[in-house]
Amino acid sequence: EAGVAQSPRYKIIEKRQSVAFWCNPISGHATLYWYQQILGQGPKLLIQFQNNGVVDDSQLPKDRFSAERLKGVDSTLKIQPAKLEDSAVYLCASSFLPMGERAYNEQFFGPGTRLTVL
Amino acid sequence: AQSVAQPEDQVNVAEGNPLTVKCTYSVSGNPYLFWYVQYPNRGLQFLLKYITGDNLVKGSYGFEAEFNKSQTSFHLKKPSALVSDSALYFCAVRDWDRLAFGKGNQVVVIP
Numbered sequence: 404e405a406g407v408a409q410s411p412r413y414k415i416i417e418k419r420q421s422v423a424f425w426c427n428p429i430s431g432h433a434t435l436y437w438y439q440q441i442l443g444q445g446p447k448l449l450i451q452f453q454n455n456g457v458v459d460d461s462q463l464p465k466d467r468f469s470a471e472r473l474k475g476v477d478s479t480l481k482i483q484p485a486k487l488e489d490s491a492v493y494l495c496a497s498s499f500l501p502m503g504e505r506a507y508n509e510q511f512f513g514p515g516t517r518l519t520v521l
Numbered sequence: 522a523q524s525v526a527q528p529e530d531q532v533n534v535a536e537g538n539p540l541t542v543k544c545t546y547s548v549s550g551n552p553y554l555f556w557y558v559q560y561p562n563r564g565l566q567f568l569l570k571y572i573t574g575d576n577l578v579k580g581s582y583g584f585e586a587e588f589n590k591s592q593t594s595f596h597l598k599k600p601s602a603l604v605s606d607s608a609l610y611f612c613a614v615r616d617w618d619r620l621a622f623g624k625g626n627q628v629v630v631i632p
Contacts, residue, residue: 407564436619445611445622446565459618494564510620512557512564 405429407513409495415519421483424516428476428497434458436510437470437480438494446494452478482518490520523548523616525595527623535631540602542626544595544612553615554595556586559625560608568610571595582606602630 408427416422428435433454438446449468451459455475463470467486472478482489492515498508525546534540546552553572557565569580576588586597597610607630612623 412562443624445613445624446620447622448619451618496564509567509570512566514562514564 407495407497407511409493409513409516411516412514413517413519415521416485417521418487419484421481422485422518423479423481424493424495424518426478426480426495426513428478428495429511432497432499432511433475434498434500434508435472435478436496436498437478438496440492440494440515442491449480485518485520487520490518492517523552523614523621525554525612525614525621525623527612527626529626531627531629533629533631534602536604537601540597540599540606540628540630542597542610542612542628544597544623546593546595546612546614548614552588552595554586554588555613555615555620556580556584556595556597557611557613557622558582558608559611565611568597602628604630604632606630 410425435452437449439449440446449463450470452472455472468482470480494515495513496510498510500508525544527544555570556568558568559565568584569578569586571578571588579585584599586595588595609625609627611625613620
């Protein structure tokens, strides 16, 4: 089966500019995640969607970050305006079901978008 | 909040020798623990998970992990390391509706 697709793979922008990332999850996966991975750290969840609804965005810096999944399939993550500290790899992942109380569903990760803010 | 710690930044091992990557956890209740691997310029790949049952969990690419409740550890192991195992390894724990990752361990397998 096709994996999680992300684009672009690399992006270089200057601070205060805007940027958007796109993710296409595995077909049939209802749950979609966006993670931020800063160099030397593990991935940190930014936002989780269940179909087209937000399940958890508690760690999303909402003053500058936004995300949507309008039709419950593809998703976009936007940063406006970007700061130097936003330089990171942005990973998209999907799973068939959410991680609930009595179930675990493996998360499949895309290759990521490496963002450099100058 | 649930968390994991990976105490080492880098693990160097000679090809053919046993490989161990350490992870300790801090949870309330029963832990759901995972290992992922990240190769350069690629996303994370799932290796194995512990939910319940046997303390020794077998996963992909010949890896296994041992769950030790008394030591709150979940170390990743491979009996004989390959050069192709050189990568970044992440331990993670389920924290309600999300995965909480450790900072990662760079594994370097020396030919």
